[in-house]
Amino acid sequence: MVQHKHPLLDKTIQILSDLVAFDGLGGESNLPILGYIKKYLDEQDVPYTLIPNAEGNKASLHARIGPAADGGLVLSGHMDVVPVKGQDWHTDPFVLTEKEGLLYARGSCDMKGFLACCLAMVPFFKEKDLQTPIYLAFSYDEEVGCLAGEELAYAIMTSYVEKPKYAIIGEPSMMQPIVGHKGIIIYKTTVHGSAGHSSRIKQEVSAIHTAAKLILWLEEKMMSLTETDDRFVPNHTSIHVGMVNGGIAPNVIADKCTFFWDVRQIPETNLEALLNEYFDYAKKLEAELRTKFAGTAIVHEMDHPNVTPLDTAADAPIIALLSQINERQDLGTVAYAAEAGQFSEAGFSTIICGPGDIAQAHRANEFVSVEQLNNCVVMLDKLGELFEKQ
Numbered sequence: 001m002v003q004h005k006h007p008l009l010d011k012t013i014q015i016l017s018d019l020v021a022f023d024g025l026g027g028e029s030n031l032p033i034l035g036y037i038k039k040y041l042d043e044q045d046v047p048y049t050l051i052p053n054a055e056g057n058k059a060s061l062h063a064r065i066g067p068a069a070d071g072g073l074v075l076s077g078h079m080d081v082v083p084v085k086g087q088d089w090h091t092d093p094f095v096l097t098e099k100e101g102l103l104y105a106r107g108s109c110d111m112k113g114f115l116a117c118c119l120a121m122v123p124f125f126k127e128k129d130l131q132t133p134i135y136l137a138f139s140y141d142e143e144v145g146c147l148a149g150e151e152l153a154y155a156i157m158t159s160y161v162e163k164p165k166y167a168i169i170g171e172p173s174m175m176q177p178i179v180g181h182k183g184i185i186i187y188k189t190t191v192h193g194s195a196g197h198s199s200r201i202k203q204e205v206s207a208i209h210t211a212a213k214l215i216l217w218l219e220e221k222m223m224s225l226t227e228t229d230d231r232f233v234p235n236h237t238s239i240h241v242g243m244v245n246g247g248i249a250p251n252v253i254a255d256k257c258t259f260f261w262d263v264r265q266i267p268e269t270n271l272e273a274l275l276n277e278y279f280d281y282a283k284k285l286e287a288e289l290r291t292k293f294a295g296t297a298i299v300h301e302m303d304h305p306n307v308t309p310l311d312t313a314a315d316a317p318i319i320a321l322l323s324q325i326n327e328r329q330d331l332g333t334v335a336y337a338a339e340a341g342q343f344s345e346a347g348f349s350t351i352i353c354g355p356g357d358i359a360q361a362h363r364a365n366e367f368v369s370v371e372q373l374n375n376c377v378v379m380l381d382k383l384g385e386l387f388e389k390q
C-alpha cells in the first residue's frame with residue numbers, strides 16, 4: 001500500500017489505463033491517443049494548440065493552464081511507445097494490469113505514467129489561482145529519434161506572448177532529477193565511384209575503398225578526441241558505423257557504397273567542428289578522386305535530426321525550483337537520449353524527472369509502481385501550490 005496516498009492517485013491510474021489501451025508506436029499515427037487527450041482537455045475547458053506533421057497523420061499538442069505570465073513551467077512527455085513484437089508478455093500489454101502495487105502495460109513507465117499524472121492534475125491546476133502558468137507539451141515519434149521535440153520546444157518558446165522558463169521532461173528516472181544526457185546524430189554517407197573489372201582498381205574509383213577510408217577517418221577521429229565526462233558511461237563521445245552496403249560481385253569494382261554512422265556526443269565535444277572536419281576531409285578526397293573519375297561524388301544526408309545533449313548546471317534555476325517540490329535531490333545523468341536536450345537548446349532551464357525506472361522501459365512486462373505515480377502526483381501538487389504563490 002502507498003503511504004500518504006494522494007486524492008488524485010486513483011484518477012491518475014484510471015487515465016493511465018485509458019492511455020495504455022492506445023497501441024500507437026513511434027513512427028505510426030498518434031491521432032487516436034491525441035483524440036483522447038483533446039477530448040479530456042475540452043472537458044476541462046483547457047484550450048490547446050496542435051502542431052501537425054506534413055502528412056497530417058501525427059501532431060504534437062501544447063496547452064497553457066494559468067495566466068499569460070513569464071516564468072512558467074512546461075511538463076513534457078511523448079505519446080508514442082516501442083513495439084511489443086517478439087517480447088514475452090505475461091499480461092496483455094495494452095491492458096493496465098495491477099499486481100502487488102505494480103502496474104503492467106506497454107508505456108506504463110515510458111512514459112504514459114507521467115502523461116497520466118499531468119492530465120489527472122489538470123482540474124487541480126485549474127482550481128488554483130496560479131500566478132505563473134503551467135504548460136503541457138506532448139510529442140510523437142520520440143521513440144524513433146526525438147523527431148518532434150525540437151519543433152515543439154521552439155513552438156512553446158515562441159508562440160505565447162509571455163516567456164516560459166522551465167521544462168520538466170517526465171522520462172522514467174525514479175523521480176530523480178537528471179541533469180545530463182548524451183546527444184545523438186545519425187548520418188548516411190553515399191560514395192559514388194566508377195564500375196569496372198576488378199583488375200582495373202588502379203584506374204577506377206572504388207566506392208567501397210573510398211568508403212573504407214572515410215570510415216577509418218571517423219574511427220581515428222574518435223580515438224583522437226581527448227575530452228571526457230565521467231558523469232556518462234562510457235565517458236567519451238563515440239563515433240560508430242553500424243551499416244555498410246555496397247558492391248555486386250567480388251570481381252566488380254563497386255560504383256556505389258553507403259554507410260550509416262552515429263555520433264553519441266558528450267556535452268564537451270564540439271559536434272559542429274567535428275562534422276565540418278569530416279565533411280572537409282570528404283570534399284578533399286572527392287576532389288582527388290575526380291582527377292581519376294570525374295563522376296566521383298561523396299554525399300552526406302542527416303538520417304535523423306540532431307538530438308542535442310542535456311547539460312544542466314547544478315545552479316540552474318530548474319534545480320532550485322525542483323528542490324522546493326520534489327523529494328529526491330540527488331542529481332544524476334542517464335545513458336539514453338531524450339527530448340530534454342532539445343528543450344534546453346530552445347532556451348528552457350530543463351531537467352528530466354519522472355515516475356518509473358528506465359530499466360523497465362522497452363522490455364516485456366514493463367511496469368510502473370503505484371508508489372512512483374503517487375510521488376509524481378505529489379510533486380505536481382506542490383508545483384501547483386508553489387505557482388499559486390509566485
Ligand SMILES: [Zn+2]
Pocket residue numbers: 078110111142171172
Ligand atoms: Zn521515453
